[in-house]
Amino acid sequence: MVTIYDIAKQANVSAMTVSKVINNTGKISEKTRQRVKKIMEDLNYVPNSMARSLVLQETKMLSLLIPDITNPFFTTVARGAEDAAMRLGYKLLFGNSDENLTKEKEYVDMILSTRVDGVLFSAASDLSGPHLQTLRTHRIPFVLLDRAVPGFDCDAVTGDNREGARRLVEHLLALGHRRIAMVNGSLLVSTARERLTGYKDALKLNDIPPDDELILEMSYKQFADEEALHRLLALPSPPTAVFAGNNFIAVGIIRKLLDMGISVPDQLSVVCFDDLGASVIDPFFTVVSQPAYQFGAMGIQLLIERIKGTTTPEWKKLILPSELIVRNSSAPPNAHAG
């Protein structure tokens, strides 16, 4: 590979002069500058960013760690982050923890050895605390994305899960539903807990006592625990509507319902958190939609401000609003009979 020394030799100047031409620093005559530039082009010179990072102590790389790269929500987050990073002159190293703590740890180790300048971290679960602690020990700035981690006070970009869930459930209540089930992700994930709280808020506001039999806990990745779903629908007083903790859970439920011959929304309403992405033919689900692209973009912006120190020392908590979008998966109970 061509180095500044090769350029320097050809141009009859010192390596430092070449470095100055590259970075537009110091004083170099226009004549020399042009000569050096020409030689750089002729030799297809590209600076070695490793060497530069080593001395400058910054890599201009950020890492984005997400729990599920197949989920359109996180894919969109990734696009937002990538666009913002690129625009601000940073490279983005993606990582996919697969909602898996072991994989997440491997990525954290990699992040440390790569000396990235900062991390956009969407935690696999509450148990990710030690990983964040590792980052903090090594003084690597990070911004939490989408999911909070209890006990960790830090910069974060999250959604208004509680509010969003409440609005979604109130929508169902307004349609006349009284038996509303919640099929949630793992309660070790902050968003799941907050959505559950929002669900309960809505019930309470309408004087409906929560019924534990109507509350299921599975995983955001899992497409549905068939048996649990059967039990839910076989209750003496079954739900007339289901609030799914996220988009994938909703898809899983709908698929099972299709298999069982239960039609949505006629026999059962199904609503969920987060949209289903670009590949959906006919937007069908009534959802609370979050600005996923903004999550990524704002996260990167916050992170870079933290890295550069162009922000105040206090932790920034950015809460992005969500939007209730009513579509065709929700209807009044027994709509087909009415």
Add this chain to the structure above:
Amino acid sequence: MVTIYDIAKQANVSAMTVSKVINNTGKISEKTRQRVKKIMEDLNYVPNSMARSLVLQETKMLSLLIPDITNPFFTTVARGAEDAAMRLGYKLLFGNSDENLTKEKEYVDMILSTRVDGVLFSAASDLSGPHLQTLRTHRIPFVLLDRAVPGFDCDAVTGDNREGARRLVEHLLALGHRRIAMVNGSLLVSTARERLTGYKDALKLNDIPPDDELILEMSYKQFADEEALHRLLALPSPPTAVFAGNNFIAVGIIRKLLDMGISVPDQLSVVCFDDLGASVIDPFFTVVSQPAYQFGAMGIQLLIERIKGTTTPEWKKLILPSELIVRNSSAPPNAHAG
């Protein structure tokens, strides 16, 4: 940050000894080894991979450049690549060219300066040739993914686009369709050309003269050129089936058809290349499905073999088979009237 020198000082040994402990090379007494290891842990030492890369002349990083991170096909490719890379001890730097040549060039520049060990390259179009040439000039191994670039002989993992398209169209022909339209991606992309050829193959085999009015060219990203679609359906002898060049085009078409009140497959059959991903409620499209995960995984494997030189000098061309999956978006013409 803690360096081997800090460790060395604490352990009363030279930096070299620490390096040897880290890499398990040279001769170190068990006692010293344990002492050094303990201090590394106590001090939370993590090797600086920049410094190591600089001297070893390898980064253990690969780059994956894809044209559209929102497309489930490429998302799945990414997962396959990531898993394989991680398993083989490499990090993966993602890039999203957005089917855009300018963005692609920016990524290529970044790739060069990052000194990645190799690139998995899914070209934006035939015009990506110069970018590949740049990589080759700099002796960076690369493997083409999904899309060939004319004039470039190199390692590649692609699908059997021609065959797949032929089978898909023959399926329509077998159902009784005779007027079959093709709504394709840009013909500057090799897969689009091959799929078009497969389409023509099928017609020829069945003695149907191709009709240029039935062949539309738009973009794999674009969700459909509404006007062109209208013209297509308003032809004196309109198509009874549409072959969409990829999944996103198919979704675009279906959405428009829904708006227009045309039902699929009753009034019009629609089939396409590539599946629609995990977030689809009711797999509806008749498709030719490609093993996207394998594309990524095999691509990485090929790339690493090339990097390590554990393969023969000839370029490897891996063609992964596709599979025709008949679902509910295709039916005999005028099925509703029959």
Add this chain to the structure above:
DNA sequence: AGAATTAAGTTTACCGATAACCCTAACATA
């Protein structure tokens, strides 16, 4: 005209790791 400043470079040291070679005491061997 002499001092001060400036333009245009150069020299040196260092970032954190590793390869390649060097050193020394202890032990084995002839």
Add this chain to the structure above:
DNA sequence: TATGTTAGGGTTATCGGTAAACTTAATTCT
């Protein structure tokens, strides 16, 4: 006893770039 060997390290140079301090010669100021 003299000579090899080996275990267990240490020294030095280097990867490719940059900051900081240092030269010179030319120019400006008074």
